[in-house]
Amino acid sequence: MIPPMTITEKILARHAGLDTVRPGDIVRVDVDLALANDITAPLAIKVFHALGVTQVFDPNKVALVPDHFVPNKDIPSAQQAKGMAEFALAYGITHYFRPGEAGIEHVLLPEQGLVKPGDLIMGADSHTCTYGALGAFSAGVGSTDLGVIMATGKTWLKVPPTVRLLYEGKTGPWIGGKDLILHTIGRLGVEGATYKALEFTGETVRSLSMAQRLTMANMAVEAGAKNGIFAPDPVTRDFMADRSQEAGVFLESDPDAHYEQSISIDVTQIRPQVALPHSPDNVYAVSDIPPVSLDQVFIGSCTNGRIEDLRAAAEILEGRKRARETRLIVIPGSPRVYLQAIQEGIIETFLRAGAVIGPPCCGPCLGGHMGVLAKGERALSTTNRNFEGRMGHPGSEVYLAGPQVAAASAVLGRTGGPEEL
Amino acid sequence: MKLKGRVWKFKDHINTDLIVPARFLNSSEEAMLARSCFADIRPGFSEEVREGDMVVAGANFGCGSSREHAPVALKAAGIRGVIAGSFARIFYRNAFNIGLPVLECPEAAAAFSDGDVLCVDLDSGRITDPEGDIALWAEPIPPFMQDIIASGGLVAHTRKGLGQRGFRP
Numbered sequence: 319m320i321p322p323m324t325i326t327e328k329i330l331a332r333h334a335g336l337d338t339v340r341p342g343d344i345v346r347v348d349v350d351l352a353l354a355n356d357i358t359a360p361l362a363i364k365v366f367h368a369l370g371v372t373q374v375f376d377p378n379k380v381a382l383v384p385d386h387f388v389p390n391k392d393i394p395s396a397q398q399a400k401g402m403a404e405f406a407l408a409y410g411i412t413h414y415f416r417p418g419e420a421g422i423e424h425v426l427l428p429e430q431g432l433v434k435p436g437d438l439i440m441g442a443d444s445h446t447c448t449y450g451a452l453g454a455f456s457a458g459v460g461s462t463d464l465g466v467i468m469a470t471g472k473t474w475l476k477v478p479p480t481v482r483l484l485y486e487g488k489t490g491p492w493i494g495g496k497d498l499i500l501h502t503i504g505r506l507g508v509e510g511a512t513y514k515a516l517e518f519t520g521e522t523v524r525s526l527s528m529a530q531r532l533t534m535a536n537m538a539v540e541a542g543a544k545n546g547i548f549a550p551d552p553v554t555r556d557f558m559a560d561r562s563q564e565a566g567v568f569l570e571s572d573p574d575a576h577y578e579q580s581i582s583i584d585v586t587q588i589r590p591q592v593a594l595p596h597s598p599d600n601v602y603a604v605s606d607i608p609p610v611s612l613d614q615v616f617i618g619s620c621t622n623g624r625i626e627d628l629r630a631a632a633e634i635l636e637g638r639k640r641a642r643e644t645r646l647i648v649i650p651g652s653p654r655v656y657l658q659a660i661q662e663g664i665i666e667t668f669l670r671a672g673a674v675i676g677p678p679c680c681g682p683c684l685g686g687h688m689g690v691l692a693k694g695e696r697a698l699s700t701t702n703r704n705f706e707g708r709m710g711h712p713g714s715e716v717y718l719a720g721p722q723v724a725a726a727s728a729v730l731g732r733t734g735g736p737e738e739l
Numbered sequence: 740m741k742l743k744g745r746v747w748k749f750k751d752h753i754n755t756d757l758i759v760p761a762r763f764l765n766s767s768e769e770a771m772l773a774r775s776c777f778a779d780i781r782p783g784f785s786e787e788v789r790e791g792d793m794v795v796a797g798a799n800f801g802c803g804s805s806r807e808h809a810p811v812a813l814k815a816a817g818i819r820g821v822i823a824g825s826f827a828r829i830f831y832r833n834a835f836n837i838g839l840p841v842l843e844c845p846e847a848a849a850a851f852s853d854g855d856v857l858c859v860d861l862d863s864g865r866i867t868d869p870e871g872d873i874a875l876w877a878e879p880i881p882p883f884m885q886d887i888i889a890s891g892g893l894v895a896h897t898r899k900g901l902g903q904r905g906f907r908p
């Protein structure tokens with residue numbers, strides 16, 4: 319008899335070639351996809367060379383995505399990007415994305431059908447946990463781990479205990495995945511799930527679109543979690559059918575699986591959320607905070623840079639203009655999202671609203687490129703982190719929210735919700 | 740292995756943006772990273788830090804991005820060990836992989852101040868000061884991590900494994 323397991327445990331067991339695993343076990347696993355970006359790949363490539371191997375474990379299972387400092391912002395970043403492109407060519411990496419093909423890694427890979435239910439994905443980026451939305455196990459690692467994975471296709475993992483989040487009830491107006499996850503992080507705290515798996519369950523999540531799920535799994539790491547995961551279902555099946563020949567392996571937790579903790583979340587009471595500086599767990603309903611004026615609003619990133627997010631923002635910005643003193647930056651998460659936004663007329667709506675549209679990339683999310691904040695400036699952003707200095711000068715401030723609150727705040731020139739318009 | 744060094748004290752939730760601000764990530768050169776270490780929250784750190792110094796911090800050290808530049812910068816700056824109340828998962832793993840020992844000890848941040856001298860025995864997890872007034876225990880390092888340190892980091896550890904038949908990291 320195989321003891322009951324959670325979905326996370328099942329995926330790890332399968333990739334370790336074991337019948338069963340338990341939290342705390344250290345297992346050696348096969349990796350289905352290894353990912354690095356323009357910041358983390360250069361270090362990983364150094365490690366790869368230091369290992370003295372002559373090929374990557376499987377050129378079809380490595381993805382290299384330039385997205386942080388692209389188009390190259392200065393000479394050092396151009397050197398890094400060049401090194402990555404040369405590596406991709408030399409080792410025949412199938413999934414290397416050139417500028418024009420590339421978008422934000424965590425928007426791009428699911429969109430391209432490179433992530434499947436049941437997969438085990440390791441990426442040299444902390445938001446690799448995003449792919450849990452599809453029912454995969456995915457976690458961030460550093461460049462040394464990734465260099466070793468590129469060489470061997472294997473890594474070791476400690477099986478995490480699982481915390482089950484049970485969402486119940488129907489969401490109110492303007493509530494999306496971002497509001498649910500901000501609310502959740504507010505309850506768990508930034509350390510609340512350190513080293514653990516977060517499993518998103520309950521009737522509410524079954525009706526969430528894949529875009530909403532990706533937003534939620536994306537921010538699991540903001541509670542310290544190793545991975546966040548949704549059991550795949552018909553929504554997942556439809557999403558995969560449009561993108562890949564393979565449906566993946568659909569797994570789910572056994573009914574009597576062991577959870578370290580179960581937390582019920584009644585979503586009916588959740589109002590549009592905002593995380594105040596300088597921590598993603600400093601969460602309130604936007605209508606409950608004293609409004610603050612904003613120098614910049616950013617809509618985009620691996621958290622909220624998908625077409626559904628842009629649509630939600632455009633619906634509010636249609637026929638309206640940003641406040642005079644507030645800059646508005648919109649960055650579609652991938653070329654496909656950009657094209658679709660053009661075809662749907664959304665880009666025109668943004669331009670008429672007074673937005674700057676950037677090329678698909680991380681943009682101002684990490685404060686290095688395209689929309690960096692000055693000292694004392696304040697931004698509201700659909701991104702995932704608002705640590706001190708995250709988007710620029712250490713004396714700047716970041717508020718986090720979903721696309722609807724962001725769009726409304728751009729119009730108001732201050733923090734505020736869509737119901738105020 | 741025993742370490743002894745001067746303490747640099749930090750608060751809770753020191754994230755990787757504070758260790759190496761993103762604007763310095765256009766390079767992975769160690770000398771550049773060492774210079775950017777704590778540039779915003781402790782200006783002057785990179786000039787004053789001495790080989791063998793230690794970082795003592797509160798909870799959740801190294802949270803945020805997966806950037807290995809953070810432990811690399813600390814090590815390149817001369818830091819030989821980090822003792823914190825707790826660590827973010829990816830930072831913890833990265834630090835061992837590059838051979839920077841890190842230990843979890845929730846009491847250390849209250850016991851040590853900037854400039855104090857701290858002694859730590861990595862094998863036992865014993866943390867003391869030269870006067871013998873402080874005696875704390877850190878969480879022992881998991882055997883798997885000890886293996887990696889003993890080999891000199893993950894690269895050396897993997898090279899060794901690749902040399903043998905049937906690679907086992």
Ligand code: SF4
Pocket residue numbers: 385386422423424443445619620621679680681683684701702
């Ligand atoms: S959008 Fe922001 S959080 Fe996402 S991968 Fe890029 S820098 Fe990281």
